[in-house]
Amino acid sequence: MKLTQVETGAPCWVELGTSDPEAAKRFYAELFGWQVETDPRPEAGGYTSLLLGEVPVAGLAPLYAPGQPTAWTVSFAVADADAVAEAVRSRGGAVTMEPMEVFDLGRFSVLADPAGAVFSVWQARAFAGAGVLNEAGSLGWVELATRDTAGAKEFYTRVFGWSVTLGETYTQWGLEGRDFGGMLDMKDQFPDGVPPYWMPYFAVEDVDLTAERAVALGAEVVLPPSKMDGGPRLAVLRDAQGAVFGVHQVRPA
Incomplete structure (x- = not known):
């Protein structure tokens, strides 16, 4: 990721919705050294901030909706959540959760692209999002896995104005060429039943050690440590x- 702070149109936050919040708190605290702060207000619904030192880097919450899978959700910073929700709807996507106020912190909406990959948007007020990016223990990259790469390029560039950098086997998303994420073509790589999805990667000092630690804490390896x-x-x-996430070797900002 070439961004080190939150900017409009780019990733600003990642949130884990999980079937076992207490187990997840213990796992990620041990894995990344995150501090855990759960909002005590009943109306907060058990929402937990995950901190790197004193800086927020991610969120964690119980599953709120019937049928909601345990998964990480990537959120993008926007100037107007309502306008983006309408843009998503008009371009064939879906509004899973209409824009709503979150205390005095900001305005939030859950959306899906035309292929069904879920993401969210955040219109900041008192809370801007992650306090650090692209440092060990923080969000370092986001990735879309989809079978409709052409449709995704059309959709996301129109909704967010992202730049697209094409490689031989991989497409990267960015703000005027400052890349923050990528797109993986699911064709021939995933079983037919696996839906498209967005996934976060967290930067770490040692990928192999982090993978070993994760397994010792009860996780499983989907893709072994590899050099791309x-x-x-x-x-x-x-x-x-069951929540899937990536880790990558931290690189200088």
């Missing part, structure tokens, strides 16, 4: 409740 052509060393993991 022209990219960093990375691994993909699944926590004990």
Whole structure:
């Protein structure tokens, strides 16, 4: 990721919805050294902030809706959540949760692209999002896995104005070429039943050690530590409740 702070149109937050919040708190605190702060207000519904030192880097919450899977959700910063929700709807996507106020913190909406990949948007007020990006223990990359890469390029560039950098096997998303994420073509790589999805990667000092630690804490390895052509060393993991996430070797900002 070439961004080190939240900017409009780029990733600003990641949130885990999980079937076992207490187990997830213990797992991620041990894995990344995050501090855990759960909002005590009943109306907060058990929402938990995950902190790197004193800086917020991610969120964690119980499953709120019937049928909601345990998964990480990527959120993008926007100036107007209502306008983006309407843009998503008009371009064939879906509004899973209409824009709503979150205390005095900001305005939030859950959306899906035309292929069904879920993401959210955040219109900041008192809370801007992650206090640090692209440092060990924080969000370092986001990735869309989809079978409709052409449709995704059309949709996301129109909704968010992202730049697109094409490689031989991988597409990267950015703000005027400052890349913050990528797109993986699911064709021939995933079983037909696996839906498209967005996934976060967290930057770490040592990918192999982090993967070993995750397994010892009850996770499983989806993609073993590997060096990508022209990219960093990375691994993909699944926590004990089923949420999939990646880790990659931190690089200088």
